[in-house]
Amino acid sequence: MGAEFSMPVPPSRPNNVFCLIFCPFTKIRLLHAPPEVEAVVLKVVNNIEMRTNNSSTIIATTSKEKMGATQFTMSSSLFTTNNGKQAATLGKQLCVDLLQELYKLGWDLELSSDLARSSWQAAALFFRKTSTARPGARVVCVAPGKQDMLTLLNHDQRVKSKVVEAVQDTWAAGIQEVQDTTVLGLMLHDIKMNGNPWYTSEANVDDNRIICRIISKLSEINLKLVAGINIKGGTDSLFFIQDLSFSQILHKTKFCAISLCQHNRLRLVDCKEMCCHVEQVILRNQYQIKEKSVSEHHAKLKLDGTPWHCSGYESVKSRRLICRISEIMHKEGWALTDALDNSRREDDKSMLLYRSCPPTTGRFSCICLTGPDHLRLIDFPPSDQEILSRTVTERYLPGVEKVENTEFCSLKFSLAGSPWSNPSGCDLGWALHARSMLLHLLNTAHRLGYRLAVSADVSAKYRTDGDGNREFPLDVHSIYLVKLDSKAAPLLH
16 A cells, blocks of 8 residues: 655646646645646636635735646635635635636536545546637536525526526425525525425435426526536535527426435436336346335335445446446436436435437446545446556556456456545545546547546445444545447537
């Protein structure tokens, strides 16, 4: 394992991609970002600092090199929970500004992923250059908060109306109050709901339906979901971008979800007609269905075993199950488009978001990150697996201690150090090198024809203290990719 790794990340830059990392509590780190991106991030950070310090003059924030990464330090703790209304608002505005400014330069957010085994982990954002300079587009934030709140930022009256309609359509308890507030010159719209939609009972799926309906309603006014971003270790904040080129494709698009609950449950939300197809996939993949129930808006399946709380071969099997389910959903006209964490329940994992699309065939694969130091390539064809394997071994500078081909359709790497532990202190070197390697790995997959689908929390394993209290997750996100049939039309993510 070793105590630390102090060699900086090599400066060699993969083409057209970079990674931005939110580091609790005050830091932003950039990996392999070109000068134009560093300049934009510095500009955005300075603008946030001006708001923080209630100043109209430019704040002289500077960057520093940190083991091959470019690091910016904020004066407020934006990237941690329970940081107060002001810091929480500034964290959302920071993301709005970053997405807007980078979009103008031709950079799109491709993936938001949680890569640290920490109770206060924040996201790593992977961007890809997809265009030359282009006109700006407004980014809107819709953020679930506490157990009963929705907060809108950088919105207009149309956004307000659509979000309120979505809540009224899906949350029977209704809205208690709405309120406009101003924080450091930023206008917020807070919607307080009756009850606790983000901490509902195990049997309730209305929280997922609220999110699906919000995304669908906003698509009617040409707002496309960019991603759910974990800014500070709590629930994801949702970010939407307005672009008229999306209007014909996204208008009145339907959305549904498959949520992963407790240790062994699947819930099909607003797509219960897919239940028979999903059941067949489950049975073909060595699982049995112990219980089944169908309600007005969802179907619930309870599986044998504990697919969301397992290790070794069982963890490979459970991640392959999600691949197979996503393939049949695709074939029946539902594209896996994001994975969102909006529940306050500790035993809930990601909500897999699907968008209606033309029926499409494709192959799903998974990059599975588990424990403090494991990486698995799951369900890649042998030729692609060989190329991806070479990228892992060549690009993870601390070294790969072992490579095992022990599980069906899986290649397991034991990485030196603790790259998925808390990315600070003596673990910082391992963490930065692992994220650099992952950036190269995703770029290699892109060249092989894969499209990043989602980064999802699919594991309920937690470390507990002597009293049984949860301390931090034992597994980080798993990343799902899809290679579409060569004859299929490209999908809008």
